[in-house]
Amino acid sequence: MGFLRKFHRQVDWSEDEQLWAGSQFTSHSATGVAINQTNALSATTFYACVMMLSEDVAKLKPLLFQPRDDGGRNLVTKHWLVDLLRKPNDWQSGFEFRQMMMVQLLLRENAYAVICRTKGGRPYKLIPVNSDRVAIWEAPSGELFYRVTPLGLHEMAELRDQPFLIPAEDVFHLRGLSINGLLGSSRIVLHKDAVGLAIAQEQQQSRWMQADSNPGGILTTNARLGPGTAERIAKDWRTLHSGMSNSGKVAVLEQGLKFNKLGMSAADMDFINGRNYQRQDIALLFRIPPHMIGIVQGRSAAGVVDQQAAEYLNFTLTGHTQRFSDKADLAFNISGMGMFLDWDYSILTRADQATRYQNYQKMIAGGFGTPNEARIDDGKNPMPDGDKLWKPTNIAYAGSDVGGTAPEGAGRPSEDDVGGDED
Helix, strand or coil, X not given: CHHHHHHCEECCCCHHHHHHHCCCCCEECCCCCEECHHHHHCCHHHHHHHHHHHHHHHCCEEEEEEECCCCCEEEECCCHHXXXXXXXXXXXXXXXXXXXXXXXXXXXXXXXXXXXXXXCCCEEEEEEECHHHEEEEECCCCCEEEEECCCCHHHHHHCCCCCCCEEHHHEEEXXXXXXXXXXXXXXXXXXXXXXXXXXHHHHHHHHHHHHCCCCCEEEXXXXXXXXXXXXXXXXXXXXXXXXXXXXXXXXXXXXXXXXXXXXXXXXXXXXXXXXXXXXXXXXXXXXXXXXHHCCCCCCCCHHHHHHHHHHHHHHHHHXXXXXXXXXXXXXXXXXXXXXXXXXXXXXXXXXXXXXXXXXXXHHHHCCXXXXXXXXXXXCCCCCCCCCCCCCCCCCCCCCCCCCCCCCCXXXXXXXXXXXXXXC
8 A cells, every 4th residue: 555655646737627527626717706617507497407418317227238140239137236136236226327427527527436346246236426526536657546535424334445546447437528538627617607608597596586576666656755855765665566575465655656677778679689598508508408407598390399309319318328338348347248239229219199190100111020029118017929020012122923932033134144244
């Protein structure tokens, strides 16, 4: 242990590298709002994006397959890695584990889980750790080690058998966008001003609502009011009609007073537009279609929404699942065991019932799938004789006759074509 402390040094980040690595716990935005993991999630749109992405990835089940010689694949159901992916530890389900890892990845672009192994070296438990409490150490030889600072009795107990510096092969490290290959570039550090502005706007609007729950307006009268009367009326108005607790109360006016409601000012409109733009800006950071987090601009056509949903799956979610698959292959040598990891996307691609049944009909009639495959996908039990693949009667091989028998010589080159042109 003394050797490790003496000859291994913590990565010495410069000020610029700290910005990209996100090694600080808190970053200060230009608005003056301090940004950290908890504070960033207080921004409504930021929270919605993190929640959507983390839940969508978490509910996708990772599956192990063995490739077949004919190009197909067989699902692996009995293997220690199947059990580990289903239940990574004693206190988290697979869903909870994947969501926690995704939240850390989305906030800091780094997610860590310590790999616990048996005496024979087989992984049997994954312990996720908050990325703010993990540091990378380098050896003069180039080896990497991870220093984890436990927090709480439970985490201390789970990590008590781990060394002071954990070797890289015993840490499952999901790394996002990186400029040095060692650490991901923290999202909430790189975009602290965007997140800080969203938080500042929410706080500003809350202060306005706390100070005055009613639309702006003025009290007017043709009567002459003395200084004392005017001051008393203004005080009574603030007491009875200012603040959220007085919202909706009936105003009783005296001395011929009239309340004239003022229209929304240009500053108010600009503030609202600024909030809407900021929400879209944060959705852009996560590559999430705005309508999926409640940002609706006009009436969206059904085809456009369906296309955006498909783009979200293909261009956003698959990037995260591919990162997870590649890291799992590297950490657990999946390909070396003759298997590969894939994800079940059916829970996200499941259409409405009418569309789904039309697709089943086309699948069965086209000979692409069996009735039982359609029933199982729809949550029903298979039926007898439902495993037969239907063959369309109106389709035949090119060049064949009506009965399906190809004429003699069909599909073969003629004798004149064998030698090609002699010129």
